[in-house]
Amino acid sequence: MTHLRFSLGALALVACLFVGILVFLELGRWLGLRRSAKNGAAAKTDVSVVSSAVYSVFALLLGFTFAGATARFDDRRNLIIGEVNAISTAWQRTESLLPEPRARVRGQFQRYVDALIDSYVNAAPVGSNKASQQAAAVATAMNDLWTGSVAAVLAPGGEPARMLLLPSLNEMFDVVDRERFARRMHPPAVIWIMVGITALAASLFAGYNMSNSATRNWLFMVLLAGTISVVTFVIVDIEYPRLGFVRVDSFDRELVRLRASLDE
Numbered sequence: 685m686t687h688l689r690f691s692l693g694a695l696a697l698v699a700c701l702f703v704g705i706l707v708f709l710e711l712g713r714w715l716g717l718r719r720s721a722k723n724g725a726a727a728k729t730d731v732s733v734v735s736s737a738v739y740s741v742f743a744l745l746l747g748f749t750f751a752g753a754t755a756r757f758d759d760r761r762n763l764i765i766g767e768v769n770a771i772s773t774a775w776q777r778t779e780s781l782l783p784e785p786r787a788r789v790r791g792q793f794q795r796y797v798d799a800l801i802d803s804y805v806n807a808a809p810v811g812s813n814k815a816s817q818q819a820a821a822v823a824t825a826m827n828d829l830w831t832g833s834v835a836a837v838l839a840p841g842g843e844p845a846r847m848l849l850l851p852s853l854n855e856m857f858d859v860v861d862r863e864r865f866a867r868r869m870h871p872p873a874v875i876w877i878m879v880g881i882t883a884l885a886a887s888l889f890a891g892y893n894m895s896n897s898a899t900r901n902w903l904f905m906v907l908l909a910g911t912i913s914v915v916t917f918v919i920v921d922i923e924y925p926r927l928g929f930v931r932v933d934s935f936d937r938e939l940v941r942l943r944a945s946l947d948e
Contacts, residue, residue, distance in 0.1 A: 705909035712891025735889035780845035785836035807926035
């Protein structure tokens, strides 16, 4: 349900952008026709430099926003790979514990991984109540695992595990925290506002330049609005790879497979 709400919200936002672009194309065309009727067709040539600058700024904003989104998407996938490796290593090093504390620590370890997977598979928007509850569950499981591991290595016979298990757990917790903070790394709101404003400004100038024709070129107008809207939707979708259509599920499945192997 969370994924559906996010996707519908993103589609509604993009639909508003699509309609806004068409409106500003029509507004620009109306302004161009009005100025031509008042001052002649030659009066519109003085806006070519300004319109080119606006087009360039919009293209740069859209390009950099898309590049940043794909870079953050790749970083998220790399962090999940790091999590899988760190969890696997830490689990293997529980072998250095004595049988009784090992069973107890491994039970805590499994509960920690379960809480972590739940926060990924059933991801909620950052700041929501569900996300806060999931973060609290992960933190509680982490504290239990750390407390149990420290007690196990400090108990008689646990010395061999002290230099193996605790550093591995630290590394595992660190990479999980990096992935958690990566969920909050998105462009500032002002960037999205600038993209929207420049898209509308570029549409206004495009409509102004299209006023040379006596009839509207609906195909051009719809294709222009559709292209900008689709690209914007893809950028937003990539920015939130656990909520939209473009997801990191294939990498999450590796974590699920690893969890299944912990029961074997």
